[in-house]
Amino acid sequence: MVKKYTVTDPLLKLGCTLGEGAVWDTRTQRLYFVDIDQRKVYTYEPSTGAHGYQTFDNKITSLSGLADGSGLIAAIDTGFAYIPFSSLPFPPDGSKQSVIPVEVDAKCNEKEKRFNEGTVDPAGRFLSGTLGFEHGSKDGRMFSLAVTAEGNHRAPLVLDNITCTNGMGWTADGETMYFTDSWIKEIAAFDYNLETGEMSNRRTFSILEDQYGEPDGMCTDSEGGIWSARWGAGKVVRLTPSGELDVVIDFPGAWHMTCVVFGGPSLEDLYVTTASSDYTGDNLPERSQGGDLFVVRGLGYQGVERHRFKGTAST
Template identity: 80%
Template sequence: MVKHITVNEPLLSLNCTLGEGAVWDTRLQRLFFVDIDQRKVYTYEPGSGQHGYQTFDQKITSLSGLQDGSGLIAAIDTGFAYIPFSSLPFPPDGSKRSIIPINVTAKCNEKEKRFNEGTVDPAGRFLSGTLGFEHGSKDGRMFALEYQNDGSHAAPLILDSITCTNGMGWTADGKTMYFTDSWIKEIAKFDYDLSTGKMSNRTTFSILPDEFGEPDGMCTDAQGGIWSARWAAGKVVRLTPAGEIDVVIDFPKAWHMTCCVFGGPDLEDLYVTSAASDYIGDDLPDRSDGGALFVVKGVGYRGVERNRFKGSLGSFSK
C-alpha cells in the first residue's frame, strides 16, 4: 500500500526563486536553507516561530553543520566557504554579511555553471558537485572537501560526467552511498569506502516515470528509506531500501520541490523547500506556492541527524 499525503498550505510564503540546501541543526533546533538565486541564507526557529535571512555577495547553494558548532560549511557558486553563525544574526538586520572562502583547487571550469548540492559523509567530508550549462549535458563533477591537520583544506575530484549534482545520503553502516543525478532522472548507488571517500560500482537505485519529474534533494530516515524531492512534479516520495515507492506527498500549489530534511525535536517533521513555479502552457493549475517552505507532520517516520563537517573556523580567526 502506498500512503498518500496532501499538503495544501505552506509553512512560510517566502517567494524564493530557488529555495534549496536545507539542513536541520539539532543543537540549536533551527532550520537553515538557501535561496540560491537571491543569494540568501534563511534561518527558521520552530520553537519561537521566528524566521529571517541574510543576503550575501555570492550564491550559496548548499549547507551543512560544523562539528565544532561555530557555523556552517557551504558550497558557493564557485567553490567552498565557511559561514560563521556571527554572519547569521537572528533576527537579521538586513545588511550583507561576510562568508569565508576556502582556498582549494576545486573550481568550476568553463563547462560548469556553478556548484550545486552538497552533503557531509559519515567520515566528515563535505561532498559537493557542479552542473553544466545545458540541460542533459554531462559536464558536472564532484569534489570531497577535507580538513587537514595543519588547518588547510583539500578537495580531490571524486566523480565526473555528472549532469546535475543533487541529493546524497548513506546507509547506516556508511558502506553504500546514494547519489542523485537529476537530468537523467537517476538516483544511483555506489559502494563507499569511508576511509578514503572512494565511490565505486555505480548501479541504478531508482528511475521513476515522467509523472514524478526529476529527482532533486533527498534525505534518509531511521528505517533506511530515501525521501526524494521531485522537480517539476509537486511531490516528495519515499523509496524503500528496495527502491519501491511507499509514500507520496503532493503539494498541489507548488511545482518544483527541491530539498527535504527531517527536523523538529524528535526528527519527525519533514521540511521541504521549493522553487518558483515557472509553469507554462494552457489551462494552468494554481502553482502559486512555488518558492515557499513547507512542513509535513505525521509522516510516520523518524529522520537521522545529518553528518557534520570535521573542520573548524579556528584557522581563519588566528
C-alpha cells in the same frame, strides 16, 4: 500499498526564487536553508516561530553543519566557504555579509555553471558537485572537501560526467552512498569507502516515471528509507531500501520541490523547500505557492541526524 498525503498550506510564505539546501541543526534546534538566486540564507526556529534571512555576496547553494558548532560549511557558486553563525544575525539586521572562502583547487571550469548540492559523509568530508549550462549535458563534477591532519583543506575530484549534482545520503553503515543525478532522473547507488572517500560500482537505485518529475534533494530516515523531492512534479516521495515507492506527498500549490530534511525535537517533521523559477511546459496548473517553505507532520517516520564537517568557521 502506497501511502498518499496532500499538503495544501505552506509553513512560511517566502516567495523564494530557488529555495534549496535545507539542513536541520539539532544543537540550535533551527532550520537553515537558502534561496540560491536571491543569495539568501534563511534561519527558522520552530520553538518560537521566528524566522529571517541574511543576504550574501555569493550565491550559496547548499549547507551542512560544523562539528565544532561554529557555523556552517557551504557550497557557493564558485566553490566552498564557511558561514559563521555570527554572520547570521537572528533576526537579521539586513546588512549584506560575506562568506569565508575555502582556498582549494576545486573550481568550476568553462563548461560548469556553478556548484549545486552538497552533503557531509559519515567520515566528516563535505561532498559537493556542479552542473553544466545545458539541461542534459554531462559536464558536472564532484569534489570531496576535507581537512588534513595538518589543518589544511584538500578537495580531490571524486566523480565526473554528472548532469546536475543533487541529493546525497548514506546507509547506516556508511558502505553505500546514494547520489541524485537529476537530469537523467536517476538516484544512483555506489559502494563507498569511508576510509578513502572512494566511490565505486555505480548502479541505478531508482528511476521513476515521468509523472514524478526529476529527483532533486533527498534525505534518509531511521529505517533506511530515501525521501526525494521531485522537481517539476509537486511531489515528495519515499523509497524503501530496496527502491520501492511507498509514500507520495502531493503539494498542489507548488511545482518544483527542491530539498527535504527531517527536523524538530524528535526529527519527525519533514521540511520541504521549493522554487518559483523555471516553469516550463504547456497547461501547467496554478502553482502560486512555489518558493514557499512547507512542513509535513505525522508521517510516522523519524529522520537521522546529518553528519557534520570537521572544519571551523571561527575567525
